[in-house]
Each structure stands twice: as structure tokens, then as C-alpha cells.
Amino acid sequence: DAKTTQPTSMDCAEGRAANLPCNHSTISGNEYVYWYRQIHSQGPQYIIHGLKNNETNEMASLIITEDRKSSTLILPHATLRDTAVYYCIVKRSQGNLIFGKGTKLSVKP
Amino acid sequence: SAVISQKPSRDICQRGTSLTIQCQVDSQVTMMFWYRQQPGQSLTLIATANQGSEATYESGFVIDKFPISRPNLTFSTLTVSNMSPEDSSIYLCSAASTSGRTLYTQYFGPGTRLTVL
Numbered sequence: 005d006a007k008t009t010q011p012t013s014m015d016c017a018e019g020r021a022a023n024l025p026c027n028h029s030t031i032s033g034n035e036y037v038y039w040y041r042q043i044h045s046q047g048p049q050y051i052i053h054g055l056k057n058n059e060t061n062e063m064a065s066l067i068i069t070e071d072r073k074s075s076t077l078i079l080p081h082a083t084l085r086d087t088a089v090y091y092c093i094v095k096r097s098q099g100n101l102i103f104g105k106g107t108k109l110s111v112k113p
Numbered sequence: 114s115a116v117i118s119q120k121p122s123r124d125i126c127q128r129g130t131s132l133t134i135q136c137q138v139d140s141q142v143t144m145m146f147w148y149r150q151q152p153g154q155s156l157t158l159i160a161t162a163n164q165g166s167e168a169t170y171e172s173g174f175v176i177d178k179f180p181i182s183r184p185n186l187t188f189s190t191l192t193v194s195n196m197s198p199e200d201s202s203i204y205l206c207s208a209a210s211t212s213g214r215t216l217y218t219q220y221f222g223p224g225t226r227l228t229v230l
Binding site: 045046047048049050053091097098099100101102103104105106 | 216
């Protein structure tokens, strides 16, 4: 499964959009981009995933570049409760979730 | 989405003893997984719990240390055997269903926080 690169940490003002980048330059054609987050002392929470097209759900939007080598997770109106570690994971549909270090997002008032 | 519960939520154990962690899913799932999260670290996959056969362990994890059971499609246990302080971690259960070669979204339990003295 392809590896991903994420910034170690990011800050975001409450109410603003949080844009979390992820590089996955070695992604293969059959690999999906998944995003999870882990709020302190809780199990990871699924956010969204995509293959080629941009995706949106009630939690976030996922923007995947045309060459699929990078993506951005967008939380449109960040709240204090969105403070968490965000993991970008690339895997085949039948592959295992392999977690990297993720991005620690701090939402500040 | 699947709702996953784990018991116990936390425990403090003496070295040399064993602890069995239970994982219950609210619906039948094809795949169940066990992860470890050491203090300040990311999650590491320990093994895939297979229903009706032995678990599949990742490199660095062995059955004697982490025996796993999967008696049915909604339940699994992980035992941490002969514990040492280095086993102090959060242990997380995860589950997903499959259709053909497609593994659906994985969901996670709340974790079991283990401290070994």
C-alpha cells in the first residue's frame, strides 16, 4: 500500500475552514484515499474516502487532485470538537488500514 | 455503520499475568482486527481475527503472546499474555464487512487502556 505524507501539526481558528493536506505520490490506480480522525482517548473515527472524484458528506469534503498524487480534507466550519489527530491512509479496497503519524489539528477559539 | 464495544475499558495489571479483552459488534461483520497504540504513538495492526480459523498476525506479533479468538461473526477476544510494563498500551478492536474483494469501511471500538505495573 502507498505511503502518505502529512504535516505534523496545524492550527485553525474556530468557525473557519480547516484544510488538511496529504501527499501520496506513489498511489496506485486501485488504491483509495481514506481519512480517519482520533479525538484524544477515543478510538479512530471514519470521516470519508474516495478514489478519483471529490467526495462530500456531513462531516467533510475530500478533494483529490487529477493525478491522484495528493488530496485535501476540508472541514468547512471547524469547531473546538474537531481538535484531533487526522490520518490520511491509502489502501486497496481489500487492504488493511495502516496508520501513519497523522496531522494534529488544533482548533482555537 | 457498526457500533463496537470493548470490555474492559481500562485495567491495571501486574506483570506476569494475562488479560483478555472482549470486543462485541452490534451486527455481523466479515472482518475483525486488533490494533495496539503505545503511548504517544500511532496505531499498529496486531492481527486479523478470522472466523472459524486462526488469526493472521502481522510481523512482530505472535500467537503465544496475543492469542485471539473469533467464535462468531459479532465477537472476538484478544489476550495479552505474560504481561510486562512494555505491554502498557491502548488496545483497539476494529470491524468491517466485505463483499467479494471489497472491504467496506472499518469502524473502531473505544479502546481498552492497559497499564502493567
